[in-house]
Amino acid sequence: MSKQLTSEQKVDEYETLLEIGLELAGTLDLHQVLTLALEKAEEFCHAESSSIWEVDEEHRELFFRLVRGKGAVELEALRIPLDQGIVGSVASSGVAEIVHDVKADPRWTGEPREGFETRSILTVPLIARGKVVGVLQLLNPTDRDGFAEDDLRRMRLFAGPLAHALANARLYAQQKDLFLDTVTALAEAIEKRDPYTGGHVHRVVAYSVLLGMEIGLERDELESVRLAATLHDVGKIGVPDRILGKPGRLDDEEFRVMQRHAADGAEIVSNIRSLRHLLPGVRSHHERMDGGGYPDGLSGDALQRTPRIIGVADTYDAMTTDRPYRQGLSADQAAAEIERCSGSQFCPDVAAAFRRIYLRGEFDLAHGEALLESLSEQLQRE
């Protein structure tokens, strides 16, 4: 059935494959791997639409990772059991196949997209480290009636580098998640010693990324802001219970002890080699633009962007939270206070960003959490 390729054709094909393999291996960004893979697969086989499904072993399901072509968006949330449909069947058997007459196939579960008609399907398992990690599917050749044996052969070759790139990107993303989850869990556990600030770290992280996003930070810097905000109060581990838990205002001596948390937090973070870039955010989040802050009395340009951002987020949360000796301010009162102290305590740019978000009615935990979630998905992609 398959036509015999000449050696020259094979050389061309292999050169293309080697090049694609290099491109796929050139990133651990999951999204980039997937996008690139579908683009190349469609190009390679002239297909109308394509998709990659990933195996979720825990739930014994397949879920769409990425779809290209008409009606793609409708499919994003689709999940199917590991043994259902044509994709499920290929994922279970580990054997690639072509289905020419889809509607006659007993495994066919119906058209998932409105206005799209599936005629011919080519489905290839993605196997890495001896396991099926996903499935690549191409729908409807653009220039022929159905896929041919030759398409199948090429997609089998193509599946190798793709499967490995996918598996590597997934492992990397898992390791990044693990790191962020662990820092968050430990930082929040440390915060819990303070009986008056429940959820403070989480809110400061959310507010800080809202501000960072509004200012237009690049992804990397936004990630640093997020991490520095998560760690900004870890130095409170060194503040004694009697000061943390004092129901009244702190006296001068107690306040001096409390202030040590900024430098102590930086000291802890400095033990983590690859997190040195977070030091300014942790050490200087209580500095003021006019030099009246602590621990170093930095002012103006000496005060970096991350602590300026965390400073506004931290103060807003402190102002709007009740303390035993005073009630928290309303959001409007706190917003007015940030505006009033723009240029003296706060960086005018950050205060202006705060004002814009606040006036849109978006400076709250819900908006921050939504942003954090979309950020987590993006940050997995590096």
Place this chain on the structure above:
Amino acid sequence: MSKQLTSEQKVDEYETLLEIGLELAGTLDLHQVLTLALEKAEEFCHAESSSIWEVDEEHRELFFRLVRGKGAVELEALRIPLDQGIVGSVASSGVAEIVHDVKADPRWTGEPREGFETRSILTVPLIARGKVVGVLQLLNPTDRDGFAEDDLRRMRLFAGPLAHALANARLYAQQKDLFLDTVTALAEAIEKRDPYTGGHVHRVVAYSVLLGMEIGLERDELESVRLAATLHDVGKIGVPDRILGKPGRLDDEEFRVMQRHAADGAEIVSNIRSLRHLLPGVRSHHERMDGGGYPDGLSGDALQRTPRIIGVADTYDAMTTDRPYRQGLSADQAAAEIERCSGSQFCPDVAAAFRRIYLRGEFDLAHGEALLESLSEQLQRE
């Protein structure tokens, strides 16, 4: 100069390359990538010895990652400035080259290995994401006088998948390091609230891996033991200062509060999705084989291996450390105590492993730290 390949030869060559590319992409284990790469490179070009150098951007140096061939071990610690020697020159220029008469080359810095004579050198830069990440070097063809243009061409092709695999493995290793460094820094910061246990976590980690290694745990389980030991006392974050810092023995009520740290620690760890496997080690490190421990009174088979190991490590350290109200035991006394309580408090297998290490004179911090270090290198390799 280079002979023209036939299409059939090219097909063969590309097939080999595609296969090697898949093998290299099939792991994020740095050591596996390097070993595989040198094996294939020597096979591909019939070379007597080969090495991979990696760029250390921070120090502007090249260091040996792996050497194969005669006298390889002598070279392991070699580091050279980024602009010195033939490897340095290729790393700087990013251009592959062959040196036929090594001794006549002004960049030649002399034979680094005793009893090895370098005649011909083929050096290829490893370029990933637009940067030179390392250099691959082949020495002395086994079947000819010198390397030829054709070897150079092939090694250039080979350098692509290798460079990417190397860069990916390095990124993954960095991410794993970052995670371990961060967990350690935060766990040690939490421990510092206890004024009487300075360095306890670090010692328990070291002792636990000594025991785990002696018992013959697989690498994965050993890594779990290490992490669980690092986190075993994080629950102490919930113990008030007055109890942690009490200079005398705790009364019953204080002891009950102190005991909560095991369950509290497990609660914190349970917030980290991918670390659920560490829960037994954290929650149950104060259980006893006879069921007399806490928090759950587990006994026998219900008590898993990790908490059994941490239990011995933790108790040994507690016994040999001074407290305000008692002096620590000597190592011999503590060892006798572990033997005496084998089967009642301690798992007999772990106690026996302890005894073997102790009798060899190796149950101490120095031996534990050496093991941790070699483990860190190995653990980077996954």
